Amino acid sequence: GGAIVAVKGVGGFLLMADAQNERTVATLRARKHRESKPLALMFRGLADVERECEVSAPEARALASPESPIALLRRRTGRTSPIAPSVAPGNPYLGAMLPSTPLHYLLMGDLGRPMVATSGNLSDEPICIDEREAVDRLRGLGARVSPVAIPGFDELLQGTSLINAEFKFDLNGFLAKYPKAPVHSLGDILNRGLYSSAIDGVLRRSEAVE
Numbered sequence: 001g002g003a004i005v006a007v008k009g010v011g012g013f014l015l016m017a018d019a020q021n022e023r024t025v026a027t028l029r030a031r032k033h034r035e036s037k038p039l040a041l042m043f044r045g046l047a048d049v050e051r052e053c054e055v056s057a058p059e060a061r062a063l064a065s066p067e068s069p070i071a072l073l074r075r076r077t078g079r080t081s082p083i084a085p086s087v088a089p090g091n092p093y094l095g096a097m098l099p100s101t102p103l104h105y106l107l108m109g110d111l112g113r114p115m116v117a118t119s120g121n122l123s124d125e126p127i128c129i130d131e132r133e134a135v136d137r138l139r140g141l142g143a144r145v146s147p148v149a150i151p152g153f154d155e156l157l158q159g160t161s162l163i164n165a166e167f168k169f170d171l172n173g174f175l176a177k178y179p180k181a182p183v184h185s186l187g188d189i190l191n192r193g194l195y196s197s198a199i200d201g202v203l204r205r206s207e208a209v210e
Contacts, residue, residue: 004028006120006138007103013120013138016042018113022084025116029086031142032118038088040070040095042117044108049073049096052081052114067174068100087116168206 002024004017015032017024019041029039043049046060053073055063063071072093075081088094097117099105108115120138172185183189186207195203 004031004142007107007117014117015120015138016107017116019087019116020082020084020113022086025084025086027142028116028118031140034118036089036091038072038091038093038095039086039116039118040097041083041087041114042097042099042104042108043114044112045098048114049098052076052083053094053096063096063098066170068097070095070097072096083114168209 002018002021004015004024004027007014007016015028017028019025025039029035043052046055046063049055049063053075055071055073059071059073062069073096075092075094083094099108168186175181175184183192183194186203189195190203190207
């Protein structure tokens with residue numbers, strides 16, 4: 001379809017749209033004020049990525065890793081691609097990722113086609129993480145925002161530090177794999193101010209977990 005949909009993920013909101021619909025992708029790019037930088041694509045699985053891009057063994061391992069990065073991959077040549085030109089205008093590379101949350105797996109399994117999955121913000125703005133702020137900003141970008149209520153979910157989260165703990169220890173574990181990284185923990189990031197002020201409270205609550 002031609003809709004732009006806001007989907008909440010682990011780190012904030014994504015704007016998702018059919019990557020094969022040129023009109024929708026061009027509209028999303030214009031509303032985000034993103035002139036030429038490639039828009040990231042979410043694929044259902046590695047086989048779908050390999051149909052569009054050349055994927056080395058290390059790149060395949062990275063895509064399937066718990067960190068779920070966006071990999072910049074060279075497009076395959078000699079074939080007609082269904083990917084809309086406005087996804088990456090004149091660029092021989094595509095930014096590809098695989099589903100990283102249960103909701104993403106369900107969506108991609110049902111849709112069965114590549115989807116643009118880009119941060120829910122204008123270029124150079126911090127990603128939306130607060131629901132009330134996000135609704136206003138995402139609607140301004142043309143997204144359909146549909147509230148989903150899970151009975152008892154808010155009560156379940158009250159007083160728990162589980163989500164904050166997962167983020168802190170996942171991040172610290174990831175950084176430990178890269179001893180040459182400029183930072184080595186969430187504490188380092190906070191102490192050096194290497195983050196957006198929009199998520200200061202979120203990061204400090206995570207760091208406070210022991």
